[in-house]
Amino acid sequence: MNGVRELPEDCTTVDLADPWFFRHHDQYELWRRLRAEHPVFWTEPGEDRPGFWSVTRFEDVQRVYRDNRRFTSERGNVLTTLLAGGDSAAGMMLAVSDGERHRELRNVMLKAFSPRFLRSVELRVRDMADRLIHQVVDGGGDFAAEVAEKIPMGTICHLLGVPESDQAYLLTLTKSALSSEHEDATEEAAVRARNEILLYFLDLLDGIRKTPREGAIAALADGAVGGRPLTEEEIVFNCYSLVIGGDETSRLSMIGAVHALAEHPEQWRLLRAGEVGTDTAVDEVLRWTTPAMHFGRTTLEEVTIGPRTIGPGSVVVLWNTSANRDEEVFEEPDRFLLSRAANRHLTFGYGPHFCIGAQLGRAEVGAVLDALRTHASALELTGEPHRVHSNFLNGFSTLPVAFTPA
Numbered sequence: 159m160n161g162v163r164e165l166p167e168d169c170t171t172v173d174l175a176d177p178w179f180f181r182h183h184d185q186y187e188l189w190r191r192l193r194a195e196h197p198v199f200w201t202e203p204g205e206d207r208p209g210f211w212s213v214t215r216f217e218d219v220q221r222v223y224r225d226n227r228r229f230t231s232e233r234g235n236v237l238t239t240l241l242a243g244g245d246s247a248a249g250m251m252l253a254v255s256d257g258e259r260h261r262e263l264r265n266v267m268l269k270a271f272s273p274r275f276l277r278s279v280e281l282r283v284r285d286m287a288d289r290l291i292h293q294v295v296d297g298g299g300d301f302a303a304e305v306a307e308k309i310p311m312g313t314i315c316h317l318l319g320v321p322e323s324d325q326a327y328l329l330t331l332t333k334s335a336l337s338s339e340h341e342d343a344t345e346e347a348a349v350r351a352r353n354e355i356l357l358y359f360l361d362l363l364d365g366i367r368k369t370p371r372e373g374a375i376a377a378l379a380d381g382a383v384g385g386r387p388l389t390e391e392e393i394v395f396n397c398y399s400l401v402i403g404g405d406e407t408s409r410l411s412m413i414g415a416v417h418a419l420a421e422h423p424e425q426w427r428l429l430r431a432g433e434v435g436t437d438t439a440v441d442e443v444l445r446w447t448t449p450a451m452h453f454g455r456t457t458l459e460e461v462t463i464g465p466r467t468i469g470p471g472s473v474v475v476l477w478n479t480s481a482n483r484d485e486e487v488f489e490e491p492d493r494f495l496l497s498r499a500a501n502r503h504l505t506f507g508y509g510p511h512f513c514i515g516a517q518l519g520r521a522e523v524g525a526v527l528d529a530l531r532t533h534a535s536a537l538e539l540t541g542e543p544h545r546v547h548s549n550f551l552n553g554f555s556t557l558p559v560a561f562t563p564a
Contacts, residue, residue: 170199175237177549189480198466207241210473216484218464219476223508226256229455236550240454240473251395266381270374280521283313287525295533295561302557306412314404319373331355332405338547339555359397404515407449408522410553414447420539422494430531436524439496443523445503446494451479451552478504536562
């Protein structure tokens with residue numbers, strides 16, 4: 159990336175809550191230094207936010223993910239809400255609930271991810287990927303706009319029961335809710351986008367109750383937790399979580415996959431020749447791109463992580479982007495290797511909060527890779543991609559690329 163700035167000599171002075179840092183610095187060099195010198199470190203409070211702990215080594219990150227007795231998600235699971243003092247959806251949205259309630263709510267939502275329904279969704283994904291990539295290979299352009307913005311949003315909206323006519327509107331909102339294409343975007347604009355998503359699903363829920371249909375919203379509307387039906391608020395919060403998770407991470411993974419293949423032509427040749435399997439390639443794309451840079455927890459009691467003892471009520475941020483490049487776990491972690499075996503990446507998290515849409519996310523990235531090697535013989539970047547402005551999401555919002563048809 160052009161214009162990358164040097165890291166300060168003391169890396170622990172970096173403010174990881176500031177999206178500007180990730181846009182202008184090499185985060186992977188930062189993680190290398192922190193894993194070696196400060197694997198668990200404290201970020202001092204800022205003018206308008208509390209301080210927080212960061213965990214950078216794979217084994218420590220995995221251990222915290224697994225431990226829902228001493229760490230809670232119910233006070234927020236991303237920096238935006240953790241540093242604001244909590245999440246308004248706590249105990250209602252799957253991602254920010256724990257214990258028995260989390261298990262029951264997860265079971266309700268899994269009904270929308272039944273094997274039968276997922277098979278039909280995956281066939282739809284493959285057809286969509288094949289058609290869109292055939293078109294972009296013939297015409298070139300911005301891969302992000304022509305392909306990656308359409309497949310995940312179309313898929314998750316189909317899963318939820320969202321009309322096709324509303325998908326462009328929802329895409330605009332999700333692209334603003336947790337990140338931005340511009341540095342001058344305000345937190346007020348992000349909050350407004352998040353609220354508009356919630357209001358949209360409230361209206362959609364009302365329509366679905368009047369005219370029942372298949373989909374995740376219907377499954378939530380029919381579901382019960384703790385012996386009682388889910389409230390409107392609980393349903394809407396979980397629709398928000400599904401559309402944000404289902405769109406943003408898959409979209410950024412697809413864009414990152416094509417960017418990585420253009421930057422590593424030897425890996426593109428292996429993929430196109432069928433010398434690496436799609437499943438193996440997908441896992442390496444997910445490790446390499448790591449679209450969700452972090453998730454967070456709050457300590458419920460005094461805990462020890464690595465060399466540090468951390469008091470109760472502390473914010474602890476688990477940096478997936480660091481854990482997925484940990485040299486103690488991944489051989490040659492800074493190489494993009496589609497043949498990488500036993501890929502233990504943490505892109506979908508780990509433990510009780512392992513991503514409910516992981517199978518669908520893998521299917522989407524796999525469909526794109528298969529369609530690329532079917533329709534293209536070569537690919538190259540034709541301009542500088544535009545990095546998203548976020549302290550949570552990782553990747554590019556644009557990707558100008560030219561293909562040579564197969």
